[in-house]
Amino acid sequence: MTGKKTTKPSPRERILEAAEELFYREGIRGVGVEAIAARAETTKMALYRHFESKDALVAEWLRLMAAQDEAVFDRLESEHPGDPRAQLLGWAQVIAGRLSEGYRGCPLINSLAELPDKNHPARQVIEAHKARHARKLAALCTLAGIPEPEAAASEILFVLEGAQVSAQCMGAAKVGERLMRIVKAIVDGKGG
Template sequence: MSGTPRPGRDSRVARLPPRERILDAAEELFALEGIKAVSVQAIADRAETTKMALYRHFATKDVLIEEWLRIVAAGYTAAFDAAEAAHPDDYRAQVLSVASFVADGLPDVSHRGCPFVTSIAALPDRTHPARRLIEAHKAGQLRRLEGMCARAGLPRPEEAATEVTFLLEGAQVSAQNGSVGPGAGELLRAMVAAVLDRQAAAGGQG
C-alpha cells in the first residue's frame, strides 16, 4: 500500500526540501503501519532519499518519531487556538468547537488510528522522549480546557474539563477499535454539551 503512486501527492512532495519529504513519508507510513513496523529504509525509500541522508536530518528513528508526534500535537494546539479565535468571548462555544474538531476527525481515526494511542502502545517506556512529549501535550490540553471551563463560569472547571477529556479521548479510542458507528461524532458533541449544561446548572443552583 505504501508504495502505491499517487500523482497529486507525489508531485507535491517532490517539491519539498529533503527534511520535509522525510517527515511527510514518516507521517504517512507511521499512520498506516505503526511506528514499530516501519523501518528507516522504508521511510527513506518513500521520501526518495537515502538512509544516510535521513540520518543527517534525524540522528535516530526515535528522533524522527518524536518530531512526527510534535507535528501531530501542533494540529491539536491549532484547533484550540482556532476555537479561541472564533469565539473570543464565548468560552462554552470554545469547548464545543474543540469537541467538534475531535468529532470531525473520528472517521479518520477509525481507519488509521489515533497517533498518540498507537504510539503509546508501541513505546512502553514512559521515559522515551516521544512518550514525554505526548504526556506534556495531553496535560497542556487539559489545562486549556480547564481555563475555558473556568472562564465559562462553571463552578467546578477542573471536574468539567476532566469529564470532557474522558469523552474526547474515549471517543477516539472507541473509533479506533471499531466499537462506535457513523453517528459517533454527533453523539460526542451532544455528550460534551450535556457535561457543560449540567455543570452550569449546578452552579446556578449554588
C-alpha cells in the first residue's frame, strides 16, 4: 500500500472549521458551543480548553476571516505591482466573484448585526479590520491619482459592502455586474 497517511486536523483547527461553517450558515447567536463541539467531533470541554469562551471563539473566527481578506490585498499587490488601479478593480472583481446563488454575504458584515456591544471583542476585530480596509482603499485611490481619494475610497467601500448584502435578495449576477460598473466609474474618476 503506497497511499499517503493523512493527519486529522487538530481539535483547535476542527473547532475553528466547525465555527466557520456554523456561524456563517446559521449566525453567531443561532449556534451554541454544543453544536460546534459536535460538528468538530470533540467535546465542549475541549472547546473551552482552546477558547476561554464562545466570544473568544467568535473573535478568533473573525480574525481569520479578516486575515483572508488581507491576504487577497497582498495577492493583488503582488499580481499588479505599482498598479493601484488594477488592485482596486481586482478587489472589486474578487467581491463580484464571491456573489453567487447561496452566498450569504461577508461574515464580518453579517456579524455586526449580531454584535451590538461596541466593547465585544469580536466587534472590535471587525471594526479594526474595516478601518484597515478603508485605509488601504484610500491609499490605493491616492496612488491611482483619483480625485478626492478619501471620498472615492468611502464610495467604493460602500458599494462593495452594499453589493454583498444586495446579492442575497437581488440575484448575484446582476449585482456583480453593477458592482463592477460602479467601481470602474469611481476609479476612472467619473463618480459612482
